Amino acid sequence: MLRTLITLSLTLVAGLAVAEDAKPADVTATPYPLDTCIVSGEKLGGMGEPVVKVVDGREVKFCCNGCIKKFTKDPAKFFAALDATVKEAAAKPVDAKPAAEEKHEKKGDGHEGHAH
Numbered sequence: 001m002l003r004t005l006i007t008l009s010l011t012l013v014a015g016l017a018v019a020e021d022a023k024p025a026d027v028t029a030t031p032y033p034l035d036t037c038i039v040s041g042e043k044l045g046g047m048g049e050p051v052v053k054v055v056d057g058r059e060v061k062f063c064c065n066g067c068i069k070k071f072t073k074d075p076a077k078f079f080a081a082l083d084a085t086v087k088e089a090a091a092k093p094v095d096a097k098p099a100a101e102e103k104h105e106k107k108g109d110g111h112e113g114h115a116h
Helices: 002-021 065-073 075-091 099-103
Strands: 051-055 058-062
Touching (some): 051 065, 058 065, 065 075
8 A cells, every 4th residue: 555655656746747847838938039049059940849948037949958958057148149139130121122032123124133
């Protein structure tokens, strides 16, 4: 009987630990603004599902668990780099056209940008 009680208790504790890891990101957290890993800069999803954590009320996305270890050594460094990247992106003009679009703008009969 005691053995059964101990086994059930350990199973319950292990189940709670797994449930804790499986929790979705905090809905009150600031959403992660990039499509790249905060540590490696790799495109998220290239190595499988991104790992999402909430740190200091901010959602953070990683390409793999290895990047989490690097992040936890100096989160302030990575948050500073993230904030600088977001600030740079916000400073860029929104109406700038990609070079590919500029080549195809109509000029005269509309074929100046094309090689026929």
